[in-house]
Amino acid sequence: MPDQNPPADHSRRRFLRDSAVTTVTTAAALASPAALSATPAAPAIVTSERLRPQLPGGVMSGDVTRDSAILWARADRNARMLVEYSTSGNFSNPVRIAGPTALAREDYTARVDLRDLPAGQRLYYRVRFQDLVHESALSEPLTGSLMMPASAHGQARDITFAFSGDEAGQGWGINEQWGGYRVYESMRRFRPDFFIHSGDQIYADGPIQAEVKLDDGSLWRNVVTEAKSKVAQTLDDYRGNFAYNMLDANKRRFAAEVPFLVQWDDHEVRNNWYPGQEIGAAEKRYDERNIDVLAARARQAMFEHNPFRIDSADPFRIYRSFNHGPLLEVFMLDERSYRGRNSPNRQKGGHDADFLGPEQMRWIKQALLRSRSTWKLIASDMPLSIVVPDLNPDVPKGTFEAWANADNGKPSGRELEVAELLRFIKQHDIKNVVWVTADVHYASATHYAPERAQFTDFKPFWEFVGGPINAGTFGPGEIDRTFGPDVRFVSIPADMKQNRSPAELLQFFGIGKIDAKSKTLTVTLHNTDGKEIYKVELPPEA
Secondary structure (H helix, E strand, C coil): CCCCCCCCCCCHHHHHHHCCEEEEECHHHHHCHHHHCCCCCCCCCCCCCCCCCCCCCCEEEEEEECCEEEEEEECCCCEEEEEEEECCCCCCCCEEEEEEEECHHHCCEEEEEEECCCCCCEEEEEEEEEECCCCCCECCCEEEEEECCCCCCCCCCCEEEEEECCECCCCCCCCCCCCCCHHHHHHHCCCCCEEEECCCCCCCCCCCCCEEECCCCCEEECCCCCHHHCCCCCHHHHHHHHHHHCCCHHHHHHHHHCCEEECCCCCCCCCCCCCCCECCCCCCCCCCCEHHHHHHHHHHHHHHCCCCCCCCCCCCCCCEEEECCCCEEEEECCCCCCCCCCECCCCCCCHHHCCCCHHHHHHHHHHHHHCCCCEEEEECCCCCCECCECCCCCCCCCCECCCCCCCCCCCCCCHHHHHHHHHHHHHCCCCCEEEEECCCCCCEEEEECHHHCCCCCCCCEEEEECCCCECCECCCCCECCCCCEEEEEECCCCCCCCCECHHHCCCCEEEEEECCCCCCEEEEEECCCCCEEEEEEECCCC
């Protein structure tokens, strides 16, 4: 399906042409650094701090697959990105790359797409920026590392991954006195090979104030910026929301060590948005009321501020897959760009019942069918059976935001797509499919089985919910019984007061570990400081 939301300020072709991306094929270069001898060595570092570019967002890697990775960084001015990397932590015989120029039109972001990388090894990298006017002026180097997946035919190794979502929501921002985004530091200690950010990377519709009074009378003190003092409407507003989260030291440290796989949900644009929506009169905060205009600006900012690999055929495509060798393949869904309007969600078919849309549905079916990895991990930005009502002031009561419609009956509305995909998985005997998600601001573990379901044509499977990373804690939500969910664990009490602050340590993430010998997937859920609160071992289906 063609993208329905072309950018308000750039056409697709211009965005693709102007994107600050360099693709580097490096297998030969790694074996022989002389292969890049045309790339000049970095000039001597000058000492004038005024002349040196700065890197306010640190460095990140992402979209890692078996032989490639994106390196990302953001400067504070027009500057040239310079990259060195090596399989040695002391950077002996590094590959040097003169990367793209970070320009104001991309909010000074830049990335390098490394190809033909060595499988199964840790890659160390170092990033600097060179001032365009004073060429001898270099930023201080920032270093990072990432673990490359095993090759398809090589020896498998243990895999560890993390998942969560929901960041800087409900007015709970970066509180440096409390320790900032502590979940990122807790996840980092598990040394995951990659992190799945399941959406709500920002709360574009959630301004942050300097102080929030807690129930005990104490104050939660936020770092504040101009962009986070209002709802986001302009491109620069959305950019400022993404830049805000990179002010957190924990996130910058985590991002330098753990590759990101990111998707979006609603708060990257506005609560519970869908394509074609007009913001109603009951919502007073917005001057721009066309959601497609806002979504286009948000999408551009999201691509600029994340280590996305841009698809030349569809530069705004968010759904994609990542092969991590013989043990694991990850499938990232996009449940925003192609959905129909939010409604009572009881349709018998038609566009309004779309959630993935026809083209994405064809893609996920064929991608699962082609996969030869033991485990197939589907990252959904919304849970399957937790009922999520749309409570915006400009929509009628009884409108639903997620897959479930709360009728506990045969599939209807968006549930028709779930049934279609689950039936396909069963018909083709696709084994070891697990779902991870976030969105609802608490953690849970749910097992689905046909003997408990209204729709029975599927294989049993698990779904795990993480989050929030740093936002208000809510729930637990109502459960729709259509697909036979058995909720094995919920991280919060049933009678909890809503919108609990991060200070109560009710922030959550998940860790998955695949043992290379047994191929068993162990999933654990953890609280703010990393304490294990749930564990299940899943042996692979033969």
